[in-house]
Amino acid sequence: MNMVLRYTYTKRISSLEHGQALRLLSGKACLAVAPGQTHKTRAKSAKLGLVLVCVMWVVVLLSVIMTTVAHTSRLDTRISLASAEKMRCKWACRAGVETVIAVLNDDFATNYSDSFDDLWAGSPADFNDVPLDGCSFTVEVIDEAGKLNINTATKEQLMELANMTEEIADSILDWRDGDDNIREGGAEAGYYVNLPYGYRNRNGNFRTIREMLLVKGVTPVLMYGGTGNEIFEKSAGWINYLTCYSYEKNVDATGGGRININKANENRLRRSLDIKRSYAGWIVENRGDGFEGIGELITDDSPSKAKRDGGDSDEPQPLDMETFFRIADKITTTDEEMIPGKVNVNTAPAEVLLALFEGDEKIVEDIITTRNSLANGLADIGDMGRVKSFTKKAAKNYIDRLTTRSSVFTVHSTSRAHATGALGKVESVVDRDKSPAKILYQRTGADY
Structure with missing residues (x-):
């Protein structure tokens, strides 16, 4: 009888669901469980654990993907913003150049001579930190006629420049002449083609002022001054005193033919x-x-x-x-429409005048004194008669190299984006005597 009851009770327990058996066991019921049931429970638990681990890895992977996507999106946004600001700065620089062209044209229409009293030379409100659609631009205007023209300068004039040597002066003259005859300290094709990265000399006029860097002996330090890599810094570099663009239109002060x-x-x-x-x-x-x-x-x-x-x-x-x-x-004495190389005595700095007059300091001092004493500088070259030390001999030797009018100007335009601080730089050489004004040379991102 007891054996029958025990068998019946055990059969009932074995028919319980696995979950109920576990709950009974957790309630400290001392009931026996079938031997095969333990293996199934452990297998199912292992499967559940594996699924949980997989889910966790999926979550981690998705998190990594989302983080990467978010980072990439932010990076793309920054790149897009930087690109947009770069473009904004580019056109702000161009706006600065066009502003200068407008001022130069207005000045040309009202005043045929050029001096530092003109609009282009002294209007900081028009040229400094001018706001424009999230940017601002600042421009500097330089009169190319206020420099010594490297294509017409004599050796004596070149030698008056700071740090100039006989060898470099001869090399400059050899570069621009049309022959292959080598001056005492100069260089012709044989020197240049045998350099490690050889090239031929032009044997013609310089086309840009930076072409001088190809000439034997000319270094960035001599050219730009300072360390040779200064950003818009006024220095003793030759780029401040030499040009290859200057010319005078062959007309008189009223614009009439000569x-x-x-x-x-x-x-x-x-x-x-x-x-x-x-x-x-x-x-x-x-x-x-x-x-x-x-x-x-x-x-x-x-x-x-x-x-x-x-x-x-x-x-x-x-x-x-x-x-x-x-x-x-x-x-x-010529019917040519343009006469190259003339120097504007109203805008040339003392260093250029000293080179032009081959070291005659008295003439330089008197020219500066005379032009400063006149409301708008010298009106035409006839006013050189006012300069005390400009003697008959000086007039004979130098009058053909002088002018009071300018046609070509260099514009340094710098822009800054207000949001990011991004910068833009453009250097443009503008000929205002062309109609419309013509950009002869442009260098984007120029420091020098």
Whole structure:
């Protein structure tokens, strides 16, 4: 009887669900469980644990993916913002250049001579930190006619520049001449083609001022000053004093055509220039194959002032200096529309004037004093007669290298984005005498 009851009770327990058996066991019920049931429970628990681990790894993987996507998105956003700000700065720089062109054109329409009293030289409100759609731009305007032209400068003039040597001066002249004859300290094709990364010299005019860096002996330190990598820093570098762009339009101060003294007959010279018959006759008689420059009208016999007797002899006589300076801006010896290399005495710094006049400090001092004493500087080259030390000899030697007008300007335009502080830099060389104004050279991201 007892065995039957025990079997019946055990059978009942074995029919319970596994979960109920576990709960009974957890309640400290001392009931027996079938031997095969333990293996199944452990297998199922292992499967559940494996699923949990897989889920956890999936969560971790998804977290990594989401973090990477978020980081990439932020990076893409930053790149897009940087690209947008870069483009914004680029066009802000261009806006600075166009602003300068507008000012130069306005100045040209109202004032035919150029000096530091003009709008382009002294209008900080128009050129400094000008706001523009999340950016601001600042521009600096440099008159290229206020520099010594490397394509027309003589060796004596080059030697007046700081740190210039005989070898470099000769190499510059060899670079621009049209032959292969080597000056004493110079260099021609044989030197350049045998360099580690050889190239040929131009044997022609410099086309950009940075082309000088290809010339034997010229280094970035000599060119730019300082360490050779200064950003828009005023220094003793040659780039501040040399150019290859300057020229003067062959017209007078009113924009009218000049009289070519090599072609005009005596009557036209008298009528157009309002000079004496004796002066016109002397010009025609002495021009021979043609004057090379108007300075040749000055001779050792040229008096300082015209005679006041009121007479006009038929006998040819050289011009007096007073008459020469009066007509100097109205005459020419060539029909070329542009005359390269003339230096604007109103805007040239002392270093350039000293090189131009081959070290004559007295003339340089007197020019600066005279131009500062006039409201708008010297009106035309005839005003050089006001300069005390500009003697008859100096006028004969240098008058053909001088002007008071400028055509080509370099514009340094720098922009800054307000949001990110991104910077943009552009250097443009602008010829305002072209219609419309023409950009001759542009360097983006230029420090120098």
